[in-house]
Amino acid sequence: MLETLQLTKKFNGHVAVNKLDLRIAPGEIFALLGPNGAGKTTTINCFLGFLTPDSGEARVNGANVDADPLAARRQIAYIPEQVVLYPRFTGVENLDYFSTLAGRRHTMDQLLALLKKAGLPKEAAERRVGTYSKGMRQKVGIALALATEAKALLLDEPTSGLDPAASHEFSVLLRKLAGDGVAVLMATHDLFRAREDATRLGILVHGRLAVEYDASEIKNVDLEKLYLKHLSA
Amino acid sequence: MILPIARKEFLDAWRDGRFRWAAAIMVALLGVALLLAWQQVGRTRAERAAAATIERENWLNQGEKNSHSAGHFGVYVFKPLPPLAVFDRGLEPFVGTTVFLEAHRQNQAAFLPAQDATAMRRFGELTAATGLQLLAPLLIVLLTFGALAGERERGTLRQVLSLGVRPRDLVLGKALGLGVALAVLLLPVALFGAVALAKLPGGDAAGGWIRLAWLGGAYALYLAAILAGCLAVSAVAPTARAALATLLVCWAANAVLAPRLASDLAQRVLPTPKLVEFETAMNKAVQEGLDGHNPRNDRLQAFAQETLKKHGKTRIEELPFNFNGLVMLESERMANEVFDHHFGKLWDRLEAQDRTVTWTGLVAPLLGLRSASMALAGTDFTQHRHFSVAAEQHRRDFVRVLNEDMMNNTDGGHHGGTAGRALWEKLPAFRYDPPPPAHALRAATPGLMVLLLWAAGAWAALLLVAPRLKPN
Numbered sequence: 104m105l106e107t108l109q110l111t112k113k114f115n116g117h118v119a120v121n122k123l124d125l126r127i128a129p130g131e132i133f134a135l136l137g138p139n140g141a142g143k144t145t146t147i148n149c150f151l152g153f154l155t156p157d158s159g160e161a162r163v164n165g166a167n168v169d170a171d172p173l174a175a176r177r178q179i180a181y182i183p184e185q186v187v188l189y190p191r192f193t194g195v196e197n198l199d200y201f202s203t204l205a206g207r208r209h210t211m212d213q214l215l216a217l218l219k220k221a222g223l224p225k226e227a228a229e230r231r232v233g234t235y236s237k238g239m240r241q242k243v244g245i246a247l248a249l250a251t252e253a254k255a256l257l258l259d260e261p262t263s264g265l266d267p268a269a270s271h272e273f274s275v276l277l278r279k280l281a282g283d284g285v286a287v288l289m290a291t292h293d294l295f296r297a298r299e300d301a302t303r304l305g306i307l308v309h310g311r312l313a314v315e316y317d318a319s320e321i322k323n324v325d326l327e328k329l330y331l332k333h334l335s336a
Numbered sequence: 337m338i339l340p341i342a343r344k345e346f347l348d349a350w351r352d353g354r355f356r357w358a359a360a361i362m363v364a365l366l367g368v369a370l371l372l373a374w375q376q377v378g379r380t381r382a383e384r385a386a387a388a389t390i391e392r393e394n395w396l397n398q399g400e401k402n403s404h405s406a407g408h409f410g411v412y413v414f415k416p417l418p419p420l421a422v423f424d425r426g427l428e429p430f431v432g433t434t435v436f437l438e439a440h441r442q443n444q445a446a447f448l449p450a451q452d453a454t455a456m457r458r459f460g461e462l463t464a465a466t467g468l469q470l471l472a473p474l475l476i477v478l479l480t481f482g483a484l485a486g487e488r489e490r491g492t493l494r495q496v497l498s499l500g501v502r503p504r505d506l507v508l509g510k511a512l513g514l515g516v517a518l519a520v521l522l523l524p525v526a527l528f529g530a531v532a533l534a535k536l537p538g539g540d541a542a543g544g545w546i547r548l549a550w551l552g553g554a555y556a557l558y559l560a561a562i563l564a565g566c567l568a569v570s571a572v573a574p575t576a577r578a579a580l581a582t583l584l585v586c587w588a589a590n591a592v593l594a595p596r597l598a599s600d601l602a603q604r605v606l607p608t609p610k611l612v613e614f615e616t617a618m619n620k621a622v623q624e625g626l627d628g629h630n631p632r633n634d635r636l637q638a639f640a641q642e643t644l645k646k647h648g649k650t651r652i653e654e655l656p657f658n659f660n661g662l663v664m665l666e667s668e669r670m671a672n673e674v675f676d677h678h679f680g681k682l683w684d685r686l687e688a689q690d691r692t693v694t695w696t697g698l699v700a701p702l703l704g705l706r707s708a709s710m711a712l713a714g715t716d717f718t719q720h721r722h723f724s725v726a727a728e729q730h731r732r733d734f735v736r737v738l739n740e741d742m743m744n745n746t747d748g749g750h751h752g753g754t755a756g757r758a759l760w761e762k763l764p765a766f767r768y769d770p771p772p773p774a775h776a777l778r779a780a781t782p783g784l785m786v787l788l789l790w791a792a793g794a795w796a797a798l799l800l801v802a803p804r805l806k807p808n
Contacts, residue, residue: 151498153807176500187491189344191351203340205499251499 104128105150105255105286109159112145112310119145121310122159125288127303129254132277132287134297136330137307143290146307147257150288151181163255177206180248180285184260186240190233194223194243197232202250209250221246222272238269245276248285256280258289262296274300294326306333337501341509342516349479349517358475359521366467366525373422373463374532381537384414384433392765400756402746403738404664407439413730413766415445415723418714419536419544423529423551424465426715435724437731437766439738440668442675445724464529465709468522468555469702470591473562476518477583480566483510484805486576494807503805507798511567518559526552543773550777551712557787558705564794571801594700601696602689614682621674632670639666658753661743668735675728683721690717697786704786711780714770718779722771730766737763 105127112120120142127133135143148154149161152172161168161175168175188197195214202209209217218228221242232240241261248256258277262270270293277300281287291297297304298321305315306329313333321329349355391412398409415433432445484507487493496506533544566583573579609617623632643662644650652659690707697704710716738759746753 151807153494153497173500173502176498179498181495181498183491183494185491187495189348189492191348192344200340200344201495201499204337204496204501 104162104164105133105257105288106162106165107146107149107159108162110146110149110156110161111158112142112149112154113157118310120149120156123307123310123312125305125312127255127286127288129284129286130281131302132281132289132300134301134304135288135290135307136292136294136297136304137290138334141307142310143307144259145310147181147259147288147290150179150255150257151176178254179257180244180251180253180255181257182241182244182248182259182261184263185237186244188232188235188240188243191231193231194218194228194235194239198228198243198246198250201247205247205251207251214246214250217246217249218243220249221276236269238265238272241265241269241273242276245273245280248280253285256285256287258287258291260291260293261289262291262293270296294330298322298326306330308333337505338509338512341501341506342513345483345510345513346517349514355479355517358478362467362471362475363521363524365462365471366464367528369462369467370422370464370525370528370532373425374536377417377419377422378536380417384416387412388414388765395763396757396760398760400754402753403741403755403759404439404660406755406760407735407738410436410438411734411766412436413727413768415720415727416768416770418719418770419533420547420551420713421715422532422536423463423548424709424713424715425461425463426465426710426713427717427720428715429461431717431720435727435731437727437734439664439735440671442672442679442728442731445720445727464525465713468525469558469705469709472518472522472559473587473591475521476514476559476562476566477580477587479514479517480510480563480570481573481580481583482570482576483514483567484570485573485579486570488806488808489576491808493805497805497807504799504802506805507567507571507802511563511798514567515560515563518563543776546773547712547714547776550773550780551709554705554708554712554780554784554787557784557791558701561701561787561790561794564791564798568794568798568801571798571805590700590702594696594703595693595706598693598696598700598703599689602692606685606689606692608682608685608689614678618674618678621678622671626674626677632667635670636663636667639663657743658746659743661739661741661746664739664742665736668732668739672732679724679728683717683724686717687721691782694782694786697783698789701787701790704783704790706783708780708783708787711783712776714776716779718775719771722775723768726768727766734763 105125107123107125110120110123110125111118123142123146125133125146135146137143145154146161149156150163150168152168152175155169163175163178166175188194189200192200195211195218198214198218199209199211202214215225215228219225223239223242223246227235227239232243235243261277262273265273274296277287277289281302289297289301298318302318303315304318304321306313391414395409395411398406401409413435415435417428421428435445436443484493487496497503530548533548565586569582569586570576570579573582624630625632625635640652640659640663643655643659644652647655649655693703694707697707707716711718741755741759742753745755
């Protein structure tokens with residue numbers, strides 16, 4: 104469960120996130136839309152405990168992130184726009200390192216199986232990641248979420264720069280994770296993916312959640328028009 | 337959590353081709369420096385031992401002459417090169433190697449190896465010590481500048497921290513991994529140094545192994561301080577490039593600027609007299625007394641009167657021994673007081689200069705390390721002073737024996753009478769016993785304290801900045 108209660112964060116007097124109330128239940132994929140600077144990444148940073156809110160709270164499974172950021176992070180998997188790996192290590196070595204840091208020990212076979220589940224075959228997994236495409240790196244990120252058995256997944260522009268096939272593959276994996284009971288918060292500009300994958304979506308404007316929709320409400324509407332309408336409002 | 341991070345850092349460093357190349361170059365340089373120094377030290381020690389044997393033969397075969405002339409014939413003594421000069425030559429090239437011992441004069445050690453060197457010496461001499469003092473920190477800079485700042489720039493730091501890793505564990509893991517990488521790199525050099533010491537005849541003299549162990553400790557402290565300091569800079573620097581620039585400036589200040597400024601400062605605050613001034617003042621004091629108001633002739637005349645009174649005689653010729661011999665003994669005693677005063681003052685001043693330079697190490701750790709390294713290797717000024725004092729003691733003993741012979745075994749009133757090989761053999765050859773490790777450790781203590789403070793400060797700084805580690 105991911106939750107914010109009246110979450111507010113300011114930078115030098117500028118309000119980046121303004122009294123944000125969010126609640127993402129296990130199994131939900133919440134797409135957070137909004138222009139650059141709307142406060143999407145700031146919200147994610149508050150969940151990760153990288154930023155301290157000026158007021159309000161970010162909670163992971165009911166626990167206040169600010170009170171114990173390390174404990175909160177151990178329940179979260181985070182996939183940034185660019186999953187960055189250590190280039191002198193293979194995919195499986197990277198996964199081994201990251202999952203060990205997250206407190207999960209796996210055998211090499213288990214790690215290879217997780218990578219395979221995330222769409223990365225053995226021969227690619229055993230190659231140094233210096234030659235990986237963005238899509239392959241994102242798959243390592245997904246494998247990490249699987250390896251750490253995270254209760255919540257934070258995604259920051261995860262499909263940006265992916266080709267349609269890779270983007271589709273990523274969506275399938277994401278839905279699978281949500282199906283396993285993971286609460287997913289996905290900050291994105293990708294309206295198509297948001298409509299395809301999200302169970303709910305919200306549009307953030309100047310740090311405020313301008314509107315929130317259920318997936319069924321936007322099935323047959325022009326999401327782009329709706330989005331632009333809220334931006335200009 | 338620290339160990340997996342350390343393991344990854346270690347592997348990452350070893351898989352980095354740049355590090356492997358830099359490491360190979362450094363190991364090669366240190367290996368060559370040690371090998372050449374080992375050969376040179378072995379050769380020099382053999383040369384000086386051979387010269388001492390020849391000098392002894394010259395002394396014994398000088399023929400018959402009166403004992404006072406033998407005092408002026410004199411004898412050369414040679415400073416043995418400490419075995420750990422293989423590692424750190426310290427002041428050896430800049431202090432004399434040979435002392436001429438003769439009647440009436442305390443001479444300074446002469447024949448500086450630096451005088452015989454080519455103009456290339458002005459670029460410095462590559463020894464294992466200078467390699468570790470200057471190149472190893474540079475390697476640490478290259479290893480660490482991007483360790484945290486680079487990860488922040490690339491985005492891996494954000495990912496690592498998002499996994500719930502404690503920032504303190506992260507920096508300690510990195511320090512451990514990089515430290516082990518460095519240790520693995522330096523291990524062959526340390527082993528080579530140990531083998532070189534073991535293979536050198538008399539290498540264990542004066543507690544060679546104990547000194548080597550302390551040297552290892554001093555260098556470990558220095559490199560640990562540099563490692564922690566570099567990681568702390570990398571932790572707070574906004575970019576890897578900024579970290580590199582900052583660390584290179586610090587390296588240059590520590591390695592190039594600080595030694596020059598510190599020695600200039602020491603000379604300015606605690607100036608030493610020029611050689612001519614020193615000798616003039618000393619000769620004047622020999623003639624006029626230490627207070628300048630007690631001429632030597634007056635003192636000797638008073639001494640003659642006292643001697644006559646003591647023996648109940650009115651004329652020198654009536655004394656039952658050669659009075660000139662007694663005068664020689666007395667004038668040596670008076671001159672020795674002057675030598676002790678002047679040389680003592682000069683050497684105390686030089687040691688005070690060294691201490692000033694060492695404590696300046698509080699702003700540049702290299703100065704603390706250099707002082708400790710030279711002291712432990714036995715190539716610092718305190719050990720040179722120890723040798724000079726031993727040589728001077730030998731001179732005094734040897735002149736006393738000659739003057740006593742003149743006093744007791746020659747006619748009174750003149751320098752007449754001859755002595756021969758029997759007397760020359762009574763005078764033992766000069767044998768120098770280097771000071772024990774405790775002496776070296778005492779001399780190294782200020783430097784070691786400076787290093788300890790640096791290591792404690794750098795690690796405290798690292799642990800202080802760790803919790804403030806920003807993911808981006």
